[in-house]
Amino acid sequence: MPETPFSLKLYKWLIRLYPPGFREDYALPMEQELRDELADSRGFLALAVLWVRLLVDLAMSIPVQITRELFQDLKYTFRLWRTRPLPIVFAIAALAIGIGATTGVFSVVNSLLLRSLPFRNPDRLALLQHFFPPVRTAKEFHDWEKHSEYLADAAVFEEGDVNLGGPTALERAHIAETSWNFFSTLGVQPFLGRGFVPGEDTAGHNNVAVIAYGLWQELFAGNAHALGSTLMVDGQPVTIVGVAPARFDYPGKSVLWRPGTFSSGNFGWITIGRLKQAISWQQARSAFSTEAARWLAKTGPRARFIAKPRMMSLRDGLLGPVRNASLLLLGAVLLVLLIACTNVANLFIARTADRAGELSIRSALGASRSRLARQMLTECLFLSFVAALAGLLVAYWTTSLAARVQPPPLDTQSYSIVDGRVLAFAVLVTIVTALLSGILPSLHTRRVQAFGARASNGTRGSRLVRESLSGAQVMLTIILLAASVSVGRAFVHLMGIDRGYDAKGIVTASVSLEGTDYQQGKRQLPYFEEVLGRIRKLPGIRAASATEFLPLDAAGFVGGPFGLNGRPAARNSMMVPVLSEYFRAMGGQVLYGREFTAAEVRTGAKVAVVSEGFASLFGPPAEAVGRQLTIGRTDHWEIVGVAKGMDYEEDPTVAGEPEVFVPATAPAGFYSTFVVRVDGRAEDYLAAVRYAIRSVDPEVPIFGLKTMQQRLDAEVARPKFYRTAIWAFAAFALLLTMIGIYGIFAYAVVQRTKEIGVRIALGATPAGLRGMLIRRGLLMVGAGAIPGIAGALVAERFVESLMEGARPIGMATFASLILFLALVASMSIWSATRRIARLDIITILRFE
Amino acid sequence: MPHSDQRSPKEFTALSPVFFHILLSLAAGERHGYAIKREIAARTEGKLKLGPGVLYGSIHKMLELGWIEEAEGRPDPHLDDERRRYYRITRRGRQAARAEAERLRELVRLAAATFGAPEHA
Numbered sequence: 009m010p011e012t013p014f015s016l017k018l019y020k021w022l023i024r025l026y027p028p029g030f031r032e033d034y035a036l037p038m039e040q041e042l043r044d045e046l047a048d049s050r051g052f053l054a055l056a057v058l059w060v061r062l063l064v065d066l067a068m069s070i071p072v073q074i075t076r077e078l079f080q081d082l083k084y085t086f087r088l089w090r091t092r093p094l095p096i097v098f099a100i101a102a103l104a105i106g107i108g109a110t111t112g113v114f115s116v117v118n119s120l121l122l123r124s125l126p127f128r129n130p131d132r133l134a135l136l137q138h139f140f141p142p143v144r145t146a147k148e149f150h151d152w153e154k155h156s157e158y159l160a161d162a163a164v165f166e167e168g169d170v171n172l173g174g175p176t177a178l179e180r181a182h183i184a185e186t187s188w189n190f191f192s193t194l195g196v197q198p199f200l201g202r203g204f205v206p207g208e209d210t211a212g213h214n215n216v217a218v219i220a221y222g223l224w225q226e227l228f229a230g231n232a233h234a235l236g237s238t239l240m241v242d243g244q245p246v247t248i249v250g251v252a253p254a255r256f257d258y259p260g261k262s263v264l265w266r267p268g269t270f271s272s273g274n275f276g277w278i279t280i281g282r283l284k285q286a287i288s289w290q291q292a293r294s295a296f297s298t299e300a301a302r303w304l305a306k307t308g309p310r311a312r313f314i315a316k317p318r319m320m321s322l323r324d325g326l327l328g329p330v331r332n333a334s335l336l337l338l339g340a341v342l343l344v345l346l347i348a349c350t351n352v353a354n355l356f357i358a359r360t361a362d363r364a365g366e367l368s369i370r371s372a373l374g375a376s377r378s379r380l381a382r383q384m385l386t387e388c389l390f391l392s393f394v395a396a397l398a399g400l401l402v403a404y405w406t407t408s409l410a411a412r413v414q415p416p417p418l419d420t421q422s423y424s425i426v427d428g429r430v431l432a433f434a435v436l437v438t439i440v441t442a443l444l445s446g447i448l449p450s451l452h453t454r455r456v457q458a459f460g461a462r463a464s465n466g467t468r469g470s471r472l473v474r475e476s477l478s479g480a481q482v483m484l485t486i487i488l489l490a491a492s493v494s495v496g497r498a499f500v501h502l503m504g505i506d507r508g509y510d511a512k513g514i515v516t517a518s519v520s521l522e523g524t525d526y527q528q529g530k531r532q533l534p535y536f537e538e539v540l541g542r543i544r545k546l547p548g549i550r551a552a553s554a555t556e557f558l559p560l561d562a563a564g565f566v567g568g569p570f571g572l573n574g575r576p577a578a579r580n581s582m583m584v585p586v587l588s589e590y591f592r593a594m595g596g597q598v599l600y601g602r603e604f605t606a607a608e609v610r611t612g613a614k615v616a617v618v619s620e621g622f623a624s625l626f627g628p629p630a631e632a633v634g635r636q637l638t639i640g641r642t643d644h645w646e647i648v649g650v651a652k653g654m655d656y657e658e659d660p661t662v663a664g665e666p667e668v669f670v671p672a673t674a675p676a677g678f679y680s681t682f683v684v685r686v687d688g689r690a691e692d693y694l695a696a697v698r699y700a701i702r703s704v705d706p707e708v709p710i711f712g713l714k715t716m717q718q719r720l721d722a723e724v725a726r727p728k729f730y731r732t733a734i735w736a737f738a739a740f741a742l743l744l745t746m747i748g749i750y751g752i753f754a755y756a757v758v759q760r761t762k763e764i765g766v767r768i769a770l771g772a773t774p775a776g777l778r779g780m781l782i783r784r785g786l787l788m789v790g791a792g793a794i795p796g797i798a799g800a801l802v803a804e805r806f807v808e809s810l811m812e813g814a815r816p817i818g819m820a821t822f823a824s825l826i827l828f829l830a831l832v833a834s835m836s837i838w839s840a841t842r843r844i845a846r847l848d849i850i851t852i853l854r855f856e
Numbered sequence: 857m858p859h860s861d862q863r864s865p866k867e868f869t870a871l872s873p874v875f876f877h878i879l880l881s882l883a884a885g886e887r888h889g890y891a892i893k894r895e896i897a898a899r900t901e902g903k904l905k906l907g908p909g910v911l912y913g914s915i916h917k918m919l920e921l922g923w924i925e926e927a928e929g930r931p932d933p934h935l936d937d938e939r940r941r942y943y944r945i946t947r948r949g950r951q952a953a954r955a956e957a958e959r960l961r962e963l964v965r966l967a968a969a970t971f972g973a974p975e976h977a
Binding site: 026030033034037038040041042044045061062064065066068069070072073076 | 888889890893905906907908909910911912913915916917940941
């Protein structure tokens with residue numbers, strides 16, 4: 009028979025593309041068929057025609073067969089799932105939460121840490137913190153940046169809120185005042201028009217503005233005629249010269265940029281720079297610290313009030329604590345996912361052991377090992393696929409929740425799960441999940457088959473594997489529990505801090521007089537008195553006052569080295585200008601003396617209330633009353649009272665500066681906010697307070713109309729979210745672990761019914777047997793707990809480094825954690841083995 | 857996995873031509889794969905030439921349907937080769953082929969009523 013070995017070899021190789029079930033049955037006849045065909049077709053042309061037909065045939069039939077077997081596997085899977093749906097539903101739910109939460113948190117990490125910033129070469133942009141370049145004049149600053157040894161370009165900016173609008177409607181808006189080269193330093197091209205040009209950051213030339221894309225759409229409906237139009241910024245006309253690219257809102261969601269003007273003593277500037285081309289970050293940092301040291305030396309004694317200058321990448325500067333918390337959460341959800349995978353693997357191994365008999369029969373009937381392993385892998389992949397689909401919902405929910413409590417610093421960083429990298433991550437996670445939860449069981453299938461019909465050996469092996477898996481779950485759960493306790497303690501600490509005021513029952517509302525009739529200093533106080541007079545006439549009002557700085561809002565504080573009777577304090581204090589009744593309205597405590605009277609405020613009397621923290625810098629706080637509060641040798645306020653300090657820092661774990669309170673002579677100088685103490689729920693008074701303010705002059709914009717409690721809640725929302733998330737993850741991990749343990753023992757009881765029957769017949773009591781099983785379970789918990797503690801100790805370092813205020817937990821807490829786990833495990837084993845108590849020995853033994 | 861598809865032959869509307877031809881070929885007696893293929897090719901004057909994949913895919917499906925079954929393997933009397941698998945038609949297979957023939961007859965009748973009878977019908 010003339011054979012063409014190459015054709016046959018090639019065909020044999022191509023046949024491998026068929027799925028294993030089909031291949032096993034038909035590879036031989038198909039080869040035989042090819043031999044027949046080859047025998048019938050002689051000559052090159054006939055061979056070529058044969059191959060064309062063969063290839064068409066393969067292309068047509070391979071997909072059909074693969075789909076068929078996949079479909080068969082799926083049908084088989086569904087049949088299995090129908091018989092015991094509960095564990096499968098639970099496994100899918102667990103995986104869905106694992107995959108979904110991981111994907112969701114990853115989308116946050118992706119947006120913040122991986123996605124590119126909306127600047128050219130963002131990795132070369134630096135933020136110079138606690139460092140002030142020479143900014144007395146524009147020339148001085150630009151000379152400095154031009155001669156920098158390490159920066160190719162540097163710009164300064166300052167953020168602020170302004171009243172924005174035309175002649176009639178005013179609106180509060182967040183804007184940035186910048187040096188002329190702000191956009192060019194960032195490498196941002198305006199969408200329309202131009203950026204600023206040299207010289208525009210000097211007084212008299214700075215009445216130009218670049219507006220945000222969104223504002224352009226809102227005010228001009230995207231019309232190019234916007235260029236050259238005039239907008240009012242705090243009552244001053246500015247000409248629009250450019251529109252920023254869509255979604256560009258740096259810094260801090262600004263909607264308008266205008267050149268600032270330089271002057272001595274402006275310490276609000278923030279400096280950013282672009283590294284010179286050939287310079288590494290390390291070189292730049294060392295050059296910067298040399299310069300900073302020189303600058304600090306020139307600053308003189310004031311230097312000790314300034315934090316250590318730092319140079320960091322702009323990305324790090326933007327992220328701050330958000331970055332760490334996101335990484336922490338990502339770590340936590342990955343642990344949860346791992347536990348969920350272990351759970352599925354556990355489930356599959358139990359089932360494999362259950363079906364050991366069936367599997368060996370099937371393999372004896374000729375189902376190949378690879379066919380069975382593939383069936384299992386198909387099931388895992390399908391399970392993970394279903395879980396991933398459900399997980400996308402969880403992911404979507406997670407990201408939208410995250411966007412609420414932890415909004416991204418830039419619009420271009422908005423969290424999205426519809427992002428190439430996030431989806432790739434989700435797919436990867438799903439596949440890894442499927443393999444993790446599928447490979448262990450399928451390895452086990454192999455063993456079962458190797459044992460052949462002696463499947464009972466396989467079940468003992470499987471129990472050991474499952475117990476090890478549960479031990480691993482215990483380990484991971486302890487790590488998560490420890491982390492959650494540690495984060496939870498940080499939060500409890502946060503909530504327990506005495507803030508020096510009573511947030512309940514306070515309405516707050518801010519106004520801005522910029523660009524209104526009351527802008528001039530002398531007209532401010534009468535406006536405030538008029539408003540306060542009307543508010544006090546409302547029913548249910550106990551006290552009303554106003555302040556320039558509300559607690560929690562240390563932004564833009566003023567202050568300095570205050571002293572007592574000319575003796576300067578060892579540290580800076582912040583100055584809070586307030587009106588009368590402030591302490592009564594805030595629920596603060598005047599410890600000694602009194603607060604200001606309305607008459608003192610009206611006449612601009614030089615009186616002050618100092619915080620306990622300030623007074624105690626000089627001796628017993630009570631003795632401060634009656635002395636002089638001083639700056640240098642000229643300014644004097646008579647101290648009339650000592651009050652408990654209020655917590656002005658946004659982050660309460662940071663010890664703020666002591667405060668001194670003085671009567672506000674021009675209350676609208678900074679951020680003037682009314683504070684109103686009411687009877688009952690503060691929420692019920694919001695509308696009335698707003699109405700009272702508007703009734704004086706509807707032109708004055710009111711913003712930030714909130715209860716103090718809402719402000720406080722917003723402030724702690726992020727730590728609270730982290731705490732809740734970590735607690736939820738830990739609780740979920742605990743639940744999965746307990747289900748794992750329950751499953752093992754419930755199963756062991758079924759598997760070992762005969763043995764148990766014999767033992768009871770020989771005199772063992774059911775309770776004694778259950779106790780024995782509990783001891784075995786506790787051994788497992790113990791075996792998992794030891795590496796768990798080690799892991800928790802390592803994880804704790806990670807948590808502490810990532811989360812401000814996270815406290816390490818001591819051995820006592822570990823001991824109680826493990827005790828708790830052991831207790832829960834015992835309870836779950838006790839209920840899993842309740843069958844033993846109901847066993848009918850006679851029936852069991854009759855089966856023998 | 858013989859006979860795992862429980863549908864009755866009547867439930868199949870419009871049998872695939874490949875199935876129909878295989879059934880026709882097996883109705884005449886037991887055949888092995890290559891013989892089925894050659895017979896079909898000859899009967900259709902070379903218009904329907906089944907490749908190995910499609911042929912054994914169809915055989916696999918029909919085994920599952922229980923329309924054909926494997927006969928005891930035996931050497932081909934002509935080629936003297938032992939590695940042949942022979943198939944034969946089952947009762948269900950005959951039913952299916954008959955149902956298909958009936959369906960085709962109805963179709964032809966309908967066509968004749970619509971377009972007129974073909975000249976040498």
